[in-house]
Amino acid sequence: MAKKYTNPFSAIHWTHAAILTFILIGATLNLPDLPAKGGDLSPFKGHMILGIIATAITLIRLLMVWKRPKLEPLDMSAFRETLVRWNHRLIYLFLILTGASGLITANSTNLGEVVIFGNDPSLYGGPDGITATLGAIHSTSAYTLMALIAMHVAGVIFYMIKSKENILGRVGFGKGA
Numbered sequence: 685m686a687k688k689y690t691n692p693f694s695a696i697h698w699t700h701a702a703i704l705t706f707i708l709i710g711a712t713l714n715l716p717d718l719p720a721k722g723g724d725l726s727p728f729k730g731h732m733i734l735g736i737i738a739t740a741i742t743l744i745r746l747l748m749v750w751k752r753p754k755l756e757p758l759d760m761s762a763f764r765e766t767l768v769r770w771n772h773r774l775i776y777l778f779l780i781l782t783g784a785s786g787l788i789t790a791n792s793t794n795l796g797e798v799v800i801f802g803n804d805p806s807l808y809g810g811p812d813g814i815t816a817t818l819g820a821i822h823s824t825s826a827y828t829l830m831a832l833i834a835m836h837v838a839g840v841i842f843y844m845i846k847s848k849e850n851i852l853g854r855v856g857f858g859k860g861a
């Protein structure tokens with residue numbers, strides 16, 4: 685069994701972590717709700733582009749997950765091991781759900797047509813009807829993802845304090861995979 689993930693897997697872990705932190709903090713603090721028809725759509729451009737990049741990284745990462753080495757088990761109870769396994773699985777699930785629901789929300793009201801492809805702003809359909817429901821699903825999924833990531837980071841820090849073992853090396857770089 686390996687002591688750490690491969691360097692490409694570690695690289696995608698940290699790239700993903702950086703872009704997700706940026707999107708989640710940025711969207712929570714700065715992204716307004718979808719405006720009525722005729723409103724300013726420009727705040728959504730950066731969010732959508734970064735969201736699409738993060739979702740593409742998710743897909744590449746999922747392909748890599750099948751081939752990742754099995755790591756030496758950490759010293760923890762069987763119950764905690766199950767919690768960690770499900771935390772990781774749910775992070776992947778909510779990454780997909782968040783990306784897909786964002787794309788579907790945008791598509792339902794032609795946001796991408798206008799904001800990314802620069803088409804006639806009158807194509808934008810507004811925030812009502814099914815778009816409101818899809819937007820609520822997307823936001824809830826994103827906040828659930830945020831909670832799962834917070835649990836993951838807290839779990840890693842807690843484990844390191846208790847065991848005095850630097851497990852960051854498991855997603856580090858160099859030899860040892």
Ligand code: HEM
Nearest residue numbers: 700701704705749755772775833836837840851852854855
């Ligand atoms: C911010 C977004 C982050 C996401 C989405 C994320 C996600 C994940 C996932 C899904 C795994 C499991 C990899 C697998 O087996 O497929 C993992 C492993 C790991 N992550 Fe993160 N992570 C993030 C940030 C962080 C941060 C900030 C730290 C450091 C405090 C960290 C430390 C670790 C460590 C040490 C492992 C290996 C755990 C083990 O061997 O069981 N992660 N991460």
Ligand code: HEM
Nearest residue numbers: 707711715717718732735736738782786787790819823826
């Ligand atoms: C993993 C990637 C993504 C994350 C973490 C994320 C996160 C968020 C968050 C936290 C909000 C809520 C902001 C608030 O309540 O004020 C939001 C809203 C939104 N996001 Fe994303 N997003 C992602 C991907 C996408 C993608 C790919 C698109 C479309 C191409 C998208 C389009 C939107 C739209 C249209 C809203 C506004 C929804 C509404 O107000 O009803 N997002 N996103």
